[in-house]
Amino acid sequence: MSLALAADVVLALLILGLAIWTIAASETYGAVVGFVAYGLLVALVWVRLGSVDVAMTEAALGSGLTGLLLLGAAAHLAPLEAAEGRGRPGPGLRLLVGALCVAVTAGLAAVVLSLPEPAPTLAPAVAEHLATLGVKNPVTGVLLGYRAVDTLLETVVLVPALVAVWALATDPAWGGRPASPGPKVPGSALTLLAQTLPPFGILVGIHLLWIGADAPGGKFQGAVVLAAMWVLVLMAGLRRPPALAGRPLRWLIVLGALVFIAIGLSGVWLAGAFLAYPEGLAKPLILAIEIVLTPSLAVILGLLLLGPPVADRGPGA
Amino acid sequence: MTATTLYGLCAAALVGLGLYGLICHPGALRKILAFNLLGGGVFLLFGVIAQRGGGALTAAGLGADSDPVPQALVITGLVVAFAATAIAVGLLRRLAEASRQTTLYQAPPEQKS
Numbered sequence: 001m002s003l004a005l006a007a008d009v010v011l012a013l014l015i016l017g018l019a020i021w022t023i024a025a026s027e028t029y030g031a032v033v034g035f036v037a038y039g040l041l042v043a044l045v046w047v048r049l050g051s052v053d054v055a056m057t058e059a060a061l062g063s064g065l066t067g068l069l070l071l072g073a074a075a076h077l078a079p080l081e082a083a084e085g086r087g088r089p090g091p092g093l094r095l096l097v098g099a100l101c102v103a104v105t106a107g108l109a110a111v112v113l114s115l116p117e118p119a120p121t122l123a124p125a126v127a128e129h130l131a132t133l134g135v136k137n138p139v140t141g142v143l144l145g146y147r148a149v150d151t152l153l154e155t156v157v158l159v160p161a162l163v164a165v166w167a168l169a170t171d172p173a174w175g176g177r178p179a180s181p182g183p184k185v186p187g188s189a190l191t192l193l194a195q196t197l198p199p200f201g202i203l204v205g206i207h208l209l210w211i212g213a214d215a216p217g218g219k220f221q222g223a224v225v226l227a228a229m230w231v232l233v234l235m236a237g238l239r240r241p242p243a244l245a246g247r248p249l250r251w252l253i254v255l256g257a258l259v260f261i262a263i264g265l266s267g268v269w270l271a272g273a274f275l276a277y278p279e280g281l282a283k284p285l286i287l288a289i290e291i292v293l294t295p296s297l298a299v300i301l302g303l304l305l306l307g308p309p310v311a312d313r314g315p316g317a
Numbered sequence: 318m319t320a321t322t323l324y325g326l327c328a329a330a331l332v333g334l335g336l337y338g339l340i341c342h343p344g345a346l347r348k349i350l351a352f353n354l355l356g357g358g359v360f361l362l363f364g365v366i367a368q369r370g371g372g373a374l375t376a377a378g379l380g381a382d383s384d385p386v387p388q389a390l391v392i393t394g395l396v397v398a399f400a401a402t403a404i405a406v407g408l409l410r411r412l413a414e415a416s417r418q419t420t421l422y423q424a425p426p427e428q429k430s
Contacts, residue, residue, distance in 0.1 A: 105330050108332055
């Protein structure tokens with residue numbers, strides 16, 4: 001067994017161990033901590049699988065922001081956790097479910113072991129026309145060129161998702177501010193971090209957006225880093241979450257999707273199909289979409305994390 | 318066995334584990350966690366398939382060692398999964414606020430004899 005494969009085996013076993021811990025841990029908070037560690041290791045697996053773009057998204061979004069969201073909920077709901085035992089299915093039913101889940105795993109494993117050789121792939125088709133798009137990162141080419149309609153739908157679907165989260169507010173809180181994501185402790189290490197890290201974080205976010213055309217990175221990764229910086233400042237209590245009734249904020253939320261749709265529609269006139277880019281203008285249009293989408297995505301992701309507005313009871317309420 | 322197959326099997330196990338947690342855990346937050354594990358397993362399966370189909374790009378000197386189409390799908394999927402998790406957590410916190418419980422369990426009605 002080569003050294004690299006040995007490392008892969010250790011990584012896979014660690015991931016499975018953490019996944020079992022996440023399912024089996026008796027306290028939810030501990031389970032979420034296990035989940036965050038699991039997410040970071042999965043990001044390493046993505047690097048091993050040659051998907052650096054996905055690795056960055058997984059580390060920042062799948063592990064980071066999702067972990068933060070779940071940690072907040074776990075801490076908030078911990079007092080109610082003791083009552084959860086009542087709904088637990090009996091041992092017989094658990095055994096049956098376990099057996100069926102093992103069957104699902106066995107089926108998937110059989111599929112993995114019998115995947116066709118040579119593997120079917122769209123990579124040559126992507127590589128062939130990538131030059132006409134003017135970008136060098138094939139993943140960006142797929143996201144904003146060949147499958148731009150998927151990306152458009154996803155960008156649009158984030159807006160109703162945010163509306164759905166806001167709709168959970170009580171009537172008097174509608175349009176108010178979300179709860180501050182952390183207790184305000186002036187002078188703590190978190191304050192120092194929130195004062196020094198954001199300039200660098202914002203630079204990294206913009207860098208990720210900018211190099212996304214040619215190297216791993218792009219608007220999603222950049223937006224997640226920007227959102228994380230924003231949430232960090234809010235967690236340290238240096239700024240209050242914004243009032244959600246504000247016009248500029250709402251315009252910022254829909255701006256990315258609107259520009260994307262507008263460029264898509266202009267393709268109908270200029271290039272003969274929805275989301276088609278006119279000859280020679282592909283690169284500038286892709287850049288325009290990415291640059292406008294990034295702040296919209298960052299704000300939407302941050303607001304999804306903050307949750308619905310609450311009745312304004314002052315900072316930390 | 319290659320590393321890609323190994324991670325494929327790992328992904329299959331993650332799907333099974335997540336499915337079990339999703340069905341058997343009474344707590345809604347644990348169900349959300351398990352659902353994310355399940356999703357992580359599905360995404361990894363995509364990654365395995367992408368890795369297997371990668372050779373052409375390496376040959377063309379584009380650096381990436383993996384089929385970009387599944388990669389793009391997974392990036393889209395991760396963002397949507399986060400949005401879905403945020404809605405689920407929001408619903409759960411509202412449920413806890415309204416009914417002081419974190420499960421969907423309802424005590425069976427008392428039998429009258």
